[in-house]
């Protein structure tokens with residue numbers, strides 16, 4: 001029994017990791033030359049650094065289990081992250097009770113309402129029950145318009161752009177998720193030396209379990225006959241297979257089984273989820289940009305929603321320089337998405353100069369920029385019904401990735417690792433049933 005896993009991101013690696021430990025022949029195909037997908041890294045001057053900022057929460061227990069299994073536990077460090085909010089021309093720190101009291105963009109009454117709303121969200125047993133409630137409505141009902149406009153709206157815009165129908169299930173689960181705090185700030189986990197170590201260790205183990213991994217091999221078509229998977233067409237030719245696991249949103253959309261076998265009209269696509277694009281720049285410089293703040297949300301007329309100073313979570317000494325990310329979540333229609341990397345970086349630097357008055361672009365020693373098309377589902381009203389199950393109606397065709405249930409209400413490394421594992425378990429169960437027959 002051969003299984004082809006499409007995609008060498010964390011979902012694909014996880015599926016291959018578990019399948020190759022127990023069952024049949026497994027081949028993983030990754031179109032890029034490097035593994036890791038969105039959790040991939042740049043090899044920058046002697047160290048690895050994620051292309052997109054990454055950390056984990058204490059509730060991400062599956063990834064912690066894998067980290068342990070791979071012998072990386074001593075590298076996992078929990079650090080206090082300081083957050084801030086840029087508003088009305090200045091940076092407001094929002095970590096300690098005193099800092100929150102000093103936050104002058106909300107009245108005392110607004111703050112009381114905000115704290116009450118946060119506490120009530122934390123107490124909720126089932127945030128998913130709010131799948132059909134707009135986040136905006138929930139906030140305004142629990143607080144007031146001022147709290148919405150001065151606090152939540154910029155955060156929603158930073159994360160989802162102009163989408164209005166974001167589900168309260170997403171917001172409430174985020175609030176619950178982010179409750180691991182001390183009086184100094186939020187506790188976030190990071191693998192000292194980078195998450196690239198997780199990717200490398202998984203790949204090593206997968207290969208040692210006999211799984212073949214073809215890097216730089218793009219799947220161009222899924223081949224299905226009589227409602228059964230026959231294999232995949234790739235840039236290296238046809239590969240026959242009994243099972244195929246799709247882990248990429250691009251294929252779950254473009255290679256719907258119906259389109260792939262030429263039958264149009266029965267179901268336009270199996271993936272009805274809308275996805276966001278992300279543009280993320282990483283800058284290297286000598287000095288700290290944000291005086292201890294790790295994460296700065298921004299409400300200002302600049303083409304990005306947040307600045308993340310990585311070396312305010314991890315020591316500068318690990319890198320020998322300071323590192324910060326600038327990020328925008330956009331849609332393909334957005335003008336920013338259509339611009340060249342250099343144009344985007346120029347706009348970003350202009351924006352930072354506007355916000356941080358003593359910063360000059362000449363201070364930047366180097367930059368990298370990554371644009372990725374499928375980076376997060378838009379968690380709209382009724383998203384729960386769009387989640388794709390692992391098994392499809394086509395025999396031998398499985399799906400596990402950002403669109404799977406462990407990635408609701410927020411996609412994460414933990415969610416994709418778990419999705420890969422749960423999908424592998426389903427493939428194995430079906431394999432066993434076939435053998436018994």
Ligand SMILES: Cc1cc2nc3c(=O)[nH]c(=O)nc-3n(C[C@H](O)[C@H](O)[C@H](O)COP(=O)(O)OP(=O)(O)OC[C@H]3O[C@@H](n4cnc5c(N)ncnc54)[C@H](O)[C@@H]3O)c2cc1C
Pocket residue numbers: 006007008009010011012029030031032035036037038039052053054055056217218219220247248250251278280327374375376400401402411412413414416
């Ligand atoms: C800006 C940003 C910040 C993030 N921050 C965090 C964080 O702090 N904490 C956290 O837990 N998560 C974070 N995430 C999310 C996390 O990175 C992802 O949820 C997770 O890595 C997704 O893994 P995946 O395998 O499902 O998908 P992907 O990583 O997208 O993997 C899909 C893989 O398939 C490959 N592929 C695509 N098409 C083909 C084809 N036709 N043939 C062969 N291969 C193909 C791609 O190259 C890719 O390697 C962040 C993501 C972004 C974008």
